Amino acid sequence: xxxxxxxxxxxxxxxxxxxxxxxxxxxxxxxxxxxxxxxxxxxxxxxxxxxxxxxxxxxxxxxxxxxxxxxxxxxxxxxxxxxxxxxxxxxxxxxxxxxxxxxxxxxxxxxxxxxxxxxxxxxxxxxxxxxxxxxxxxxxxxxxxxxxxxxxxxxxxxxxxxxxxxxxxxxxxxxxxxxxxxxxxxxxxxxxxxxxxxxxxxxxxxxxxxxxxxxxxxxxxxxxxxxxxxxxxxxxxxxxxxxxxxxxx
Amino acid sequence: xxxxxxxxxxxxxxxxxxxxxxxxxxxxxxxxxxxxxxxxxxxxxxxxxxxxxxxxxxxxxxxxxxxxxxxxxxxxxxxxxxxxxxxxxxxxxxxxxxxxxxxxxxxxxxxxxxxxxxxxxxxxxxxxxxxxxxxxxxxxxxxxxxxxxxxxxxxxxxxxxxxxxxxxxxxxxxxxxxxxxxxxxxxxxxxxxxxxxxxxxxxxxxxxxxxxxxxxxxxxxxxxxxxxxxxxxxxxxxxxxxxxxxxxxxxxxxxxxxxxxxxxxxxxxxxxxxxxxxxxxxxxxxxxxxxxxxxxxxxxxxxxxxxxxxxxxxxxxxxxxxxxxxxxxxxxxxxxxxxxxxxxxxxxxxxxxxxxxxxxxxx
Numbered sequence: 001x002x003x004x005x006x007x008x009x010x011x012x013x014x015x016x017x018x019x020x021x022x023x024x025x026x027x028x029x030x031x032x033x034x035x036x037x038x039x040x041x042x043x044x045x046x047x048x049x050x051x052x053x054x055x056x057x058x059x060x061x062x063x064x065x066x067x068x069x070x071x072x073x074x075x076x077x078x079x080x081x082x083x084x085x086x087x088x089x090x091x092x093x094x095x096x097x098x099x100x101x102x103x104x105x106x107x108x109x110x111x112x113x114x115x116x117x118x119x120x121x122x123x124x125x126x127x128x129x130x131x132x133x134x135x136x137x138x139x140x141x142x143x144x145x146x147x148x149x150x151x152x153x154x155x156x157x158x159x160x161x162x163x164x165x166x167x168x169x170x171x172x173x174x175x176x177x178x179x180x181x182x183x184x185x186x187x188x189x190x191x192x193x194x195x196x197x198x199x200x201x202x203x204x205x206x207x208x209x210x211x212x213x214x215x216x217x218x219x220x221x222x223x224x225x226x227x228x229x230x231x232x233x234x235x236x237x238x239x240x241x242x243x244x245x246x247x248x249x
Numbered sequence: 250x251x252x253x254x255x256x257x258x259x260x261x262x263x264x265x266x267x268x269x270x271x272x273x274x275x276x277x278x279x280x281x282x283x284x285x286x287x288x289x290x291x292x293x294x295x296x297x298x299x300x301x302x303x304x305x306x307x308x309x310x311x312x313x314x315x316x317x318x319x320x321x322x323x324x325x326x327x328x329x330x331x332x333x334x335x336x337x338x339x340x341x342x343x344x345x346x347x348x349x350x351x352x353x354x355x356x357x358x359x360x361x362x363x364x365x366x367x368x369x370x371x372x373x374x375x376x377x378x379x380x381x382x383x384x385x386x387x388x389x390x391x392x393x394x395x396x397x398x399x400x401x402x403x404x405x406x407x408x409x410x411x412x413x414x415x416x417x418x419x420x421x422x423x424x425x426x427x428x429x430x431x432x433x434x435x436x437x438x439x440x441x442x443x444x445x446x447x448x449x450x451x452x453x454x455x456x457x458x459x460x461x462x463x464x465x466x467x468x469x470x471x472x473x474x475x476x477x478x479x480x481x482x483x484x485x486x487x488x489x490x491x492x493x494x495x496x497x498x499x500x501x502x503x504x505x506x507x508x509x510x511x512x513x514x515x516x517x518x519x520x521x522x523x524x525x526x527x528x529x530x531x532x533x534x535x536x537x538x539x540x541x542x543x544x545x546x547x548x549x550x551x552x553x554x555x556x557x558x559x560x561x562x563x564x565x566x567x568x569x570x571x572x573x574x575x576x577x578x579x580x581x582x583x584x585x586x587x588x589x590x591x592x593x594x595x596x597x598x599x600x601x602x603x604x605x606x607x608x609x610x611x612x
């Protein structure tokens with residue numbers, strides 16, 4: 001990553017976080033009674049949701065990589081190695097994710113705390129549980145991207161499907177609007193889908209909206225989704241393998 | 250049990266049919282239609298440990314698809330493949346440690362890093378012990394002359410250099426089998442010779458079984474005691490290069506230039522094919538008639554100025570096999586008229602006799 005890109009991405013993060021800050025602040029001024037949480041909690045949630053959205057953007061690399069490899073036929077080189085495709089990609093993407101956390105997440109967090117009233121977690125315990133919940137959040141994000149990438153084996157191009165995935169994620173993860181503001185039907189849907197494991201659950205823990213019991217069961221749910229989705233990845237891949245075409249000779 | 254065992258393997262691909270016109274495009278959107286392409290059709294063969302086998306066929310014949318199935322990259326639609334007692338596509342991880350594969354048109358090295366760094370990465374992926382790694386690296390870079398470019402990033406290598414680096418990369422973990430798909434793409438004459446003796450060396454010294462595809466029949470002829478010919482997904486031939494000659498091209502051509510122009514005459518055991526000026530061409534079966542006898546009996550009748558005996562080039566014979574569609578192979582092709590390339594050569598043989606002879610001629 002080039003130096004300018006580094007600073008531009010931090011600036012970009014700050015702008016988006018400022019947008020969230022301004023939006024939730026204004027809404028809180030107008031109708032404080034509809035919020036079941038404090039202004040500080042809401043603003044922190046809104047800004048961190050934006051930040052996490054850009055940090056988790058790194059896991060999109062998985063589906064771009066899969067699509068490129070299948071489209072150009074370079075996937076054959078991945079399959080020639082004595083490596084499991086799923087764990088190979090997980091290792092590859094974990095590196096990209098750590099890089100993203102260090103170069104986007106941390107600077108964004110510090111900048112938000114310094115300039116935009118981003119509050120620390122509600123308690124040390126919540127802070128630690130939040131960090132813990134990021135691990136299954138990442139695995140769910142990785143697995144969903146892997147599954148979307150698998151579609152490329154059948155269709156070669158997943159650009160449009162990627163867009164649908166991205167808007168589903170932004171909406172149902174609670175990134176744009178916290179899930180507890182959703183009307184019952186949509187809330188019901190959001191609770192049945194895995195997307196909230198990525199942003200909604202970690203941030204609810206961060207701002208201290210959940211009791212310890214609720215937090216633990218939320219962590220359990222995340223772990224369950226992560227395990228189920230990774231298993232689905234493995235099964236999907238072994239089926240897709242039989243249908244794989246190596247393009248270009 | 251042979252090392253590589255392929256039993257009636259078929260690979261089909263689905264290709265989307267694209268209908269034309271406005272209505273067709275519209276229909277494609279809602280009711281996609283597919284056609285099944287059979288790339289490899291009921292192919293069976295067996296290869297023993299320590300063999301070098303050439304796998305040849307025209308473009309799109311199914312060679313690469315077979316190699317990809319054998320290396321576990323593609324899954325056969327039906328049939329059974331067993332190599333080293335494993336099923337490549339199902340036990341891929343375990344299997345991949347024991348084979349090496351080089352695809353000439355694609356690199357297995359990392360594009361932006363120096364060749365040597367790719368080797369280090371592969372050492373870690375395959376968990377090659379340091380001693381073995383260093384020994385192999387020293388040996389291969391010596392034999393293949395990698396020294397000049399081992400510290401250069403892969404993207405800056407010439408095609409030929411890259412292929413040599415790829416071959417080294419495929420052998421660092423001491424595989425039992427080496428699959429080579431078009432390994433001589435872009436390799437110059439000197440390196441080609443070097444590569445050939447290298448492959449012979451690892452085959453003999455390390456008992457590495459080698460299966461290679463190439464369009465360079467010269468290569469095959471020099472390296473592979475056994476060839477498989479595939480076309481349209483079917484195996485057409487499985488045997489030695491020498492047998493191809495005896496089975497498909499047992500005729501030789503005797504070109505004689507006489508001292509004077511003489512009338513046509515017939516000769517026992519040979520057929521007059523063509524006559525022009527002082528030159529005449531006779532075709533004869535090399536198993537029934539010996540060239541020496543023919544020449545002697547001609548010499549008795551007329552004074553001979555110059556003569557050449559020509560065998561069909563392996564290229565011509567293979568071309569004939571390709572041109573003859575799969576399944577309609579004639580076992581006996583003892584007429585020169587069935588060899589179009591030969592007739593072309595006959596026509597081009599005018600003027601001085603030395604202009605057409607035993608020399609290697611490429612079309």
